[in-house]
Amino acid sequence: MSRHEHWQIAPATPITLHMHEVHVWRASLEQPEAVFWKLQATLSADEFERASCFQFEQHRRRFVVARGVLRDILGRYLGVAANVITFEYETHGKPKLAKAKHPENFCFNLSHAKELALCAITRGHALGVDVEHIHPISDAEQIARRFFSEREAGQFCALPQEQKQIAFFNCWTRKEAFIKALGEGLSHPLDRFEVAFLPGELAALLQTRPDPQEAERWSMFAFEPAADYAGALVVAGKNFALQYWQWQGYGFD
Template identity: 50%
Template sequence: MTAIIQEWHLPPAALTLPRQTVHVWYVSLEQPAPLTHQLEQLLSSDERERAARFHFEHDRRRFIVGHGALRTLLGRYLQVEPTRLEFCYGAYGKPYLAEESTGGALRFNLAHSHELAVYAFTREGEVGIDIEHIHPLADLDHIAARFFSKAESTILLGLPEDQRLMAFFNCWTRKEAYIKARGEGLSHPLDQFQVSLIPGEPTQLLKVEGSPEEVSRWFMTAFVPSSWLCSHLNG
């Protein structure tokens, strides 16, 4: 199944998340110092230690805003104080809510690129999201040959020059969203499954080597906030 988000809406005062629904948010990580300080107070001691390890101040601030915003959103959905939320992590680093800190089931995923973060939330199944800033790549062909499936690389190289950059980022974000939804990270080789990538065509997971049933399990969506490209997957 495919869809594309064509319109963004301001959030309601009270957040509810019906079943069989995915909410997607995007947040600017460039926030004024007072708000950044407020968000920092929501972080756990572990998160503050991680923030302190960044070499550059702007990276530290973006981490604080990104994780503080995540806690704020989760707290609103679950009607729980953001500071009470506890996280656990899958074998390959995918974050989950520790059930004892929430009292309700909620799946989420997040990604960031430059000054923008995106979040996906759902009550059913798994969800993955990725975002990339679209920028010229001198080694686009080399990256595609290394990471994409043979079919994807062939399609990419056969496209007109003015479509190839968008097609590349279509492919990359969709692949990242898929492996993040599965919680496998790069332990799942990127060349072992195929996604759609031609600009203007439906956003789809097309093929998974050795697991043909996977294609029907996932719902994939693409959207473009500003000059970024983002894909999310729910199954």
């Protein structure tokens, strides 16, 4: 995993995204009250409805901030106000920009864990992003045997104990990023493909089944969005340049 990505403070001005670039944004989900209210005001009626279904206030607030930040980010590329952005949803719930209203062909994906959100955006390349908070998991080997491929589970279980925690989340985020790029979520069996995740290994999609050629059609990246978080990104195609942005609530505070 690269630990050297530089998260630039994003300018308040519109941002240009070139064809073979991927922009990855990180944002804190813990925002001051004034920022929270302004973000919430940009949400659509169906997003309000979803927010109201959360049992815990903290989860509700984090969902609102993630959606509000996502709208703000997309608005910077589209050159429109955050509240006029319209989403539509694929069969397994993957949000995308409504084609009729936003024909510019931007693709994006969002992930959030604990206090952090990641959003990745491209021009016309399907993508998936995942972030997880790294924490101790008592039954990591059982989870690996149940969800990872046989080879991944074997590699994971053979690791020295002190390397297991990070390796688990590296493997998990890389696998989730791929199923999110496909848009299939957990309906796509996690043991049907393999990723590189061992300490020192570059992130890569190694094998896909039943079509082995599928693995060559995607690029995989891994990064550390903050201390104790693992992040991964999968994009359709090859030869991408990544740029990392830190979301600041210009105009929101």
